[in-house]
Amino acid sequence: MKRFRFGLLGLNIVILAALAACSSAPTKEQSGAAVEDRKPGGPPTVVDRPPVVPVDPATTRPLSPDQIGSAALRDPKNILSKRSIFFDYDSNLVKDEYKPIVAAHARYLQQNGGTKMRVEGNADDRGSREYNLALGQRRADAVRQMMQLLGAKPDQVETVSFGEEKPRCNEAAESCWSQNRRGDIVYQGE
Amino acid sequence: MTFVERARSFGAVLGLLIAASGVFFAPSALAALTIEIIGTGAKQIPVAIVPFRAEDGLSQKVTPVIGADLVRSGVIKLVDAGGLNPPPYEPQDVNYGTWRSRGADAIVIGSVAPRSDGRYDVQFRLMDAQKQVQLAGFAYTASAAQLRLTAHKIADVVYEKLTGDPGVFSTRIVYVVKQGRRFDLQVADADGFGAQTVLGSNEPIISPSWSPDGSRIAYVSFEQKKPVVYVQSLLTGARRPVANFWGSNSAPSWSPDGSRLAVVLSKDGGSQIYLVGADGGEAVRLTRSSSIDTEPNFSPDGKSILFTSDRGGSPQIYRMPASGGQPERVTFEGSYNVSPRHSPDGKAFTFIQRSGSRFNVATQDFATRQVQVLTDGALDESPTFAPNGRMVLYATEVRGRGILSAVSSDGRVKQRLVSDAGDVREPAWGPLLKQ
Numbered sequence: 001m002k003r004f005r006f007g008l009l010g011l012n013i014v015i016l017a018a019l020a021a022c023s024s025a026p027t028k029e030q031s032g033a034a035v036e037d038r039k040p041g042g043p044p045t046v047v048d049r050p051p052v053v054p055v056d057p058a059t060t061r062p063l064s065p066d067q068i069g070s071a072a073l074r075d076p077k078n079i080l081s082k083r084s085i086f087f088d089y090d091s092n093l094v095k096d097e098y099k100p101i102v103a104a105h106a107r108y109l110q111q112n113g114g115t116k117m118r119v120e121g122n123a124d125d126r127g128s129r130e131y132n133l134a135l136g137q138r139r140a141d142a143v144r145q146m147m148q149l150l151g152a153k154p155d156q157v158e159t160v161s162f163g164e165e166k167p168r169c170n171e172a173a174e175s176c177w178s179q180n181r182r183g184d185i186v187y188q189g190e
Numbered sequence: 191m192t193f194v195e196r197a198r199s200f201g202a203v204l205g206l207l208i209a210a211s212g213v214f215f216a217p218s219a220l221a222a223l224t225i226e227i228i229g230t231g232a233k234q235i236p237v238a239i240v241p242f243r244a245e246d247g248l249s250q251k252v253t254p255v256i257g258a259d260l261v262r263s264g265v266i267k268l269v270d271a272g273g274l275n276p277p278p279y280e281p282q283d284v285n286y287g288t289w290r291s292r293g294a295d296a297i298v299i300g301s302v303a304p305r306s307d308g309r310y311d312v313q314f315r316l317m318d319a320q321k322q323v324q325l326a327g328f329a330y331t332a333s334a335a336q337l338r339l340t341a342h343k344i345a346d347v348v349y350e351k352l353t354g355d356p357g358v359f360s361t362r363i364v365y366v367v368k369q370g371r372r373f374d375l376q377v378a379d380a381d382g383f384g385a386q387t388v389l390g391s392n393e394p395i396i397s398p399s400w401s402p403d404g405s406r407i408a409y410v411s412f413e414q415k416k417p418v419v420y421v422q423s424l425l426t427g428a429r430r431p432v433a434n435f436w437g438s439n440s441a442p443s444w445s446p447d448g449s450r451l452a453v454v455l456s457k458d459g460g461s462q463i464y465l466v467g468a469d470g471g472e473a474v475r476l477t478r479s480s481s482i483d484t485e486p487n488f489s490p491d492g493k494s495i496l497f498t499s500d501r502g503g504s505p506q507i508y509r510m511p512a513s514g515g516q517p518e519r520v521t522f523e524g525s526y527n528v529s530p531r532h533s534p535d536g537k538a539f540t541f542i543q544r545s546g547s548r549f550n551v552a553t554q555d556f557a558t559r560q561v562q563v564l565t566d567g568a569l570d571e572s573p574t575f576a577p578n579g580r581m582v583l584y585a586t587e588v589r590g591r592g593i594l595s596a597v598s599s600d601g602r603v604k605q606r607l608v609s610d611a612g613d614v615r616e617p618a619w620g621p622l623l624k625q
Contacts, residue, residue, distance in 0.1 A: 127505075127544065130484050133417065137456050141459065159438075160438045
């Protein structure tokens, strides 16, 4: 976990270090958030990294551990920012091209045991709304099952379905339907 | 009950309903649905409806509503009732020969009289033109706001006397209107008038279901960013989640005694059918499969439940005891049969059948297994029987817009309820109100 955070979140850690430097009395949240090998209440650790853009303390606020983690989840260059798994018609099979995404999120959950997410299943709009809700549920369940196999705990992933109610695309064409047959990953608090 | 007793108890029910709608319902921002009739029954009963005495000055005339109701049924046609001076208002005024020569089998006469308390006394009689006898006669006391419902009640009596089936013109329907990002759960008269929004939301609402006494509606709302089943009182507006378990909660169906709901939960994995109390509480699991089991619907006698399952490889309709137990498959034609709902007499069910790329309303008789496809739209959904079993209301699409349509259970008469705004979907036809 620690190494993972350094690798992905070095930027934030440095920002926090800078924050800590600006503050004579860093909050517990700050000190506990950024750094490894820390006893609760211990001093902030300055991380030796290249300099970063200074942060204006006036625009910053204390971050909880989850919020710090979510920076990686939002970083467009990080695979964790990829949140949608698309499915074939009438299928809940996670295709090979999406397995790395599921695996990355499973690893993140494993490394952040207190983190929870929802997988929201979706379906295209042909046929019964309730049956489509169940098809979306099955897709969400398939994603969850794969995450569990890769180390996520059962209570970290809630699966729900929006069925056909939250389409990304509203045309009656396969190019559109294929965008609506998906599972979306949403972390708690997002 | 005598006529008078029935009329009195009807007045009580009427008062309750109007109070509820006036106090607790938000007025609808959307225009009323209007009806287009397509096709008629093979045999139509000719009826003359004479404008009631003193209804001319009313803001809500009574006889035009009665006439529109009866015509909408497809089994009654109107005979010209004009040109008589004076028109008949009482039985002794009726010249039966005149009506027979106009081709009428029955004549509706009546009057509206203002009362000192601001309400109206409305009375009507249905006369048999051949036998020259009264078939029915009722008196009502109604406020101005109740005149439309009074007209529906009169149409119900006329329809029942002439066809033998209960009239459903005074019943109500519920449906969802989507306009932009907004979802409105609306209750309206069966003719689409008087629409009231009972729940507005920026998240989807689906699967409304009437309690057997018509006082509550169960539905699925996504306001908590996941599907949760709520029950809402139409009398008080109070609502509470009754199935809000981990995962998805959906597809509510009332038991006929109103005490429980069959729902679909994913809390134990997959989509499976459970029972919960109408006020919530523990969920008792009814199906145990690794497949999708959804869209439960209680039989009118409460003994069995129809549902959709893909346990055989494709979605088909199954029936099981209401306490759970071994399901039996009941649909065999085609590879996609979903959304079952019982007919009011429990002898048949309506459902959606896919053929090719089209989804259509069909009915199937339990005894004969005879299937009749009733519609020819491309994307028909959510069929629901009228409480007299004579019509099926459903959602369809016309030129990309969601609308409600109704088809007679013999497939001959079709109606569209056209809204001038938004997509209308997810209809459920309410019960007959006990008198």
